[in-house]
Amino acid sequence: MELNYGIIGTGAIGGFYGGFLAKSGKEVNFLFNSDFQHVKENGLKIDSSTGNFHLKQVNAYNKSEDMPKCDVVFVCLKTTTNHILKEMLPSVMHKNSVIIMIQNGLGIEKKLAKEFPDTSIAGGLAFVASSKIDKGHIAHYDYGSLTLGFYQKANDEVLNQVSIDLNNAGIECNCVEDLNLARWKKLLWNIPFNGVCVVLNAKTKELVSNEESRKLVSDLMYEVVEAANHCGAPLKTDAIDEMIDSTFKMKPYAPSMKLDFDFKRPMEIEAIYSNPVQEAKEAGYDMKVTSTIEKQLYFIQETYK
């Protein structure tokens, strides 16, 4: 089955996955914002730890209305701009399109499903260290895998083909049955590190090097596990110590929320903090520590402008 792809938001994530698919010969239609003119003239550059490449000509668009209908749409925007999807997506969708939300946090597909109740919607969890370092220029530092799972109106045939296409393009991709569990698993790292790095103005390494902040990271992880289990995601505590140790061994790293804060972009507080806190509360569990970080982040976002 030959699929064509649309990338909504060609930044560190969309540029990376879309770039690899395009390089492997797939039809990929990229939506750009401010980089459009530059990419139209100069193409898209990917500096990857697996080898650099330059796509001299890419299907670049600056309006979704100009894009062709796509079998698979990767939504790679920040969750803070998801409110534009309701208007933007219909022009790139046909009846059987699969929308894949490659974003952090929780409650993302649920919100989209309210707006598109008859559409195949999946989620994607990107485990990749990459960033946009210049116009049409993505740097890939480490990792790269993608985990996919359906939220509504599963179309396994298409999702399996996406996985095959990505693997053929050199990206490790796997499909899971339980998207909810996959999202909570990712929150296990994102909830402690994203927000606390902002509140304490630190990188990951500092948080796990100091005894007290390491305890705070661990408290948050145990709380995420407890919340996940209340929300039907059978997450275990086994991974916690290893996850902290491996973060200690990583290069000092500024998580995406810390970068957003440093560059004065809106932070994904709702998706990464408020939605999990709210879902847990509805399931009868009070994420007290997470909710403390959540409130601090909102204060910081509204005050440090």
Add this chain to the structure above:
Amino acid sequence: MELNYGIIGTGAIGGFYGGFLAKSGKEVNFLFNSDFQHVKENGLKIDSSTGNFHLKQVNAYNKSEDMPKCDVVFVCLKTTTNHILKEMLPSVMHKNSVIIMIQNGLGIEKKLAKEFPDTSIAGGLAFVASSKIDKGHIAHYDYGSLTLGFYQKANDEVLNQVSIDLNNAGIECNCVEDLNLARWKKLLWNIPFNGVCVVLNAKTKELVSNEESRKLVSDLMYEVVEAANHCGAPLKTDAIDEMIDSTFKMKPYAPSMKLDFDFKRPMEIEAIYSNPVQEAKEAGYDMKVTSTIEKQLYFIQETYK
């Protein structure tokens, strides 16, 4: 009964209460650190909202060994230097001296009592906005009352006389039966405002003006009430809304811990956070939100040097 007084630590608190007592004609012996020579030559100045005064000659000392024995000793150091008391106090004490710990937090008298098991030990809660603005120069902005209560070997006659002496000197002072309750009452304000002002780099007004940080302040207050009740202090939640409202009406205020942080002095994390968290834990209650702030403060103290 005529009492003589010793002031261990003549700063914003010790200078204020000791200054008023000296002005009223009581014998007050002040221990100074770096201000000693200046006060010896120029005396002690108090700019008070109730009227300014200048004590041209005061009993100033720079070593406790040189001080006379005192009937009543006000300990007005920061809790972070309490480790020096074991060596320092004996020279100013006679058999019936009363030591009054005018400090913030919890567990202060307990620690001193281990070192001085046979001494009359009381606690004092200062409700005063004052600061040392220059050598031997204290500014008093607002409030001023002092609450006293015994921790061990109560000597009510002396404590009542202290209260009378202070009231005669123009200071509102009252004695309470339940020092533990008085300390938890004060923590109801200190736990939310001292630490969160440091973590979020804000003054009180900002914290209660922003919806999310105001919720955090409220969460912390409810947690303090719950902890207090587990620790035998029948604190009520009634005062919470009014306390937040009155803090909103106050001038923007930097609590003592925020000043300590800004001037790179050690913060009183142990007395204001760790001791309450620990006592509550021993009583079976986990102060999750307070403990989050505690860990953040230790990280900040160790990292932002």
